[in-house]
Amino acid sequence: MNNYIRKFYYGDIPEDKAGASIVSSTAKSDWPLWEVFIRSKQGLDHKHVGSLHATDAQMAIENARDVYTRRMEGVSIWVVESKYIHATNPDEAESLYEPATDKIYRHPTFYNLPDEVNHM
Amino acid sequence: MPTHDFEKIFQDKIDNEIRIEPKDWMPEAYRKTNIRQISQHAHSEIVGMLPEGNWISRAPSLKRKAILIAKVQDEAGHGLYLYSACETLGITREETINDLHSGKAKYSSIFNYPTITWADIGAIGWLVDGAAIMNQVMLTRTSYGPYARAMVRICKEESFHQRQGFESLLVLSKGSDEQKAMCQDAINRWWWPALMMFGPHDSESTNSEQSMLWKIKRKTNDELRQNFVDMCFEQVKILGMSLPDPKLKWNEERMHYDFGEIDWTEFWNVVKGNGPCNKQRLQARKDAWEKGEWVREAAAAHAEKRKTKQKAA
Numbered sequence: 001m002n003n004y005i006r007k008f009y010y011g012d013i014p015e016d017k018a019g020a021s022i023v024s025s026t027a028k029s030d031w032p033l034w035e036v037f038i039r040s041k042q043g044l045d046h047k048h049v050g051s052l053h054a055t056d057a058q059m060a061i062e063n064a065r066d067v068y069t070r071r072m073e074g075v076s077i078w079v080v081e082s083k084y085i086h087a088t089n090p091d092e093a094e095s096l097y098e099p100a101t102d103k104i105y106r107h108p109t110f111y112n113l114p115d116e117v118n119h120m
Numbered sequence: 121m122p123t124h125d126f127e128k129i130f131q132d133k134i135d136n137e138i139r140i141e142p143k144d145w146m147p148e149a150y151r152k153t154n155i156r157q158i159s160q161h162a163h164s165e166i167v168g169m170l171p172e173g174n175w176i177s178r179a180p181s182l183k184r185k186a187i188l189i190a191k192v193q194d195e196a197g198h199g200l201y202l203y204s205a206c207e208t209l210g211i212t213r214e215e216t217i218n219d220l221h222s223g224k225a226k227y228s229s230i231f232n233y234p235t236i237t238w239a240d241i242g243a244i245g246w247l248v249d250g251a252a253i254m255n256q257v258m259l260t261r262t263s264y265g266p267y268a269r270a271m272v273r274i275c276k277e278e279s280f281h282q283r284q285g286f287e288s289l290l291v292l293s294k295g296s297d298e299q300k301a302m303c304q305d306a307i308n309r310w311w312w313p314a315l316m317m318f319g320p321h322d323s324e325s326t327n328s329e330q331s332m333l334w335k336i337k338r339k340t341n342d343e344l345r346q347n348f349v350d351m352c353f354e355q356v357k358i359l360g361m362s363l364p365d366p367k368l369k370w371n372e373e374r375m376h377y378d379f380g381e382i383d384w385t386e387f388w389n390v391v392k393g394n395g396p397c398n399k400q401r402l403q404a405r406k407d408a409w410e411k412g413e414w415v416r417e418a419a420a421a422h423a424e425k426r427k428t429k430q431k432a433a
Binding site: 030 | 200
C-alpha cells in the first residue's frame with residue numbers, strides 16, 4: 001500500500017523535514033521483555049497493566065513496583081516473561097468464537113417468565 | 121485473501137470503533153505512522169525530564185522538591201508506557217532509542233527551550249503539560265489499542281502535573297514584585313513555544329483525511345490549539361497575569377478567541393536542531409545511555425550470578 005501519511009501529529013515531525021540522516025540498527029536488546037499483572041486490591045483478579053524490560057524476575061518485580069504502583073494501584077504483582085505467553089491468533093477468531101454467537105439460550109434473558117416470578 | 125479485502129476489514133473495524141490490537145492485520149503505513157508517533161511521544165517524555173530535572177536541586181522548598189521529583193519520575197514512567205506500546209508494533213526498544221540518538225526520531229521541540237528561573241517550572245506545568253493534556257485526552261480514543269491504553273494511564277497522572285504548575289504560579293503571582301515579574305516573564309517565554317507544540321497549521325499538512333480516517337488522531341492541530349487558547353485565556357485571568365499576544369481577543373462570530381500568528385521560522389529552526397538547547401538535550405541523552413552502559417552490564421552479570429546460585433541451591 002503506497003499511502004504514506006504526511007499529517008503532522010502532536011510531536012510528530014516528518015522525517016523529510018527533520019534534517020537528519022536515517023541510521024538503522026540491528027542491535028538487539030539484551031534484557032528480556034516481561035508482562036506485568038497487578039492485583040489492585042484483595043479480592044480482585046490480577047489484571048494486565050503493561051510490560052517492561054528486566055534482567056530477571058526479581059528486577060522485573062522491582063521495576064513494576066516503581067512504574068505501575070506509584071499511586072497505590074496494587075497490592076500484588078505478577079510478572080511473566082513475554083515469550084512464555086501463548087495467545088490465539090486473530091485469524092482463528094471466527095472458528096473459535098463464532099459457535100457461541102447463535103446459542104442465545106445460554107443467556108437468562110432468553111427465557112420469558114411471568115412477572116409474578118420475581119428475582120429469578 | 122487479496123490485500124484490499126484485508127484493508128476493508130481493517131477499515132470496518134476502525135469505523136465501528138473497534139480498536140486495532142498488535143496481532144491484527146494492519147496496513148504498513150498505519151504501523152509506521154504509529155511507530156513514529158508513539159516513539160516520538162515516548163522520547164518527548166524522556167527528554168522532557170531534562171529541563172525540569174535542572175531545578176530539582178534548587179527547588180525553593182522541600183515540598184516543591186518532593187513534588188518536582190514525583191513529576192519527573194512520572195515522566196520516566198510515561199516514557200516507559202509509550203516505549204512498551206511502540207514495541208508491540210515490532211520495533212525493539214534499542215532501535216527506538218538509537219533513532220533518538222541519531223537524530224532520526226524527534227521529540228517535542230518545547231524541551232529545547234531553557235528553564236532559566238523557578239517560575240519556568242510552574243509555566244511548564246501549566247502551559248506545556250496543559251497543551252500536552254489536550255492532545256493526550258484525545259489520544260485515549262486513538263485507534264491503536266496499546267497506545268490508547270498507555271494514554272489512559274498517562275492522563276490519570278498528568279492532571280496533577282498541570283495543577284501543581286498552576287498552583288506554583290499562583291503562589292508567585294501573589295508574592296513580591298520580583299516574584300510577580302518572574303511569573304509574567306516565564307509566561308511570556310513559554311506561551312508561543314506551547315502554541316507551537318500543536319504542530320503546523322492543518323493547511324500545511326497533506327493526506328490529513330487518511331489519518332483522521334484511521335482515527336489515529338481525532339482532532340486537527342488547529343482545533344486543539346484553539347481549544348488551548350480558549351482555556352488559557354480564562355485561566356491567566358485568575359493569575360492576574362497576561363498572555364504575550366496583542367491580537368488575542370474574543371470573536372463573537374466564531375465563539376473563540378482570535379490570536380496572533382506563530383513564528384513558523386522559529387518553529388522549523390528548532391525542529392531542525394537549531395533551538396536554544398537541542399544539542400545539550402540530545403547530548404545529555406547520549407551521555408546517559410553511554411555512561412550507563414556499565415550499569416546495564418552489571419545488572420546482567422548480577423542476574424546471571426543469581427541464576428547460577430539458584431540452580432546450585
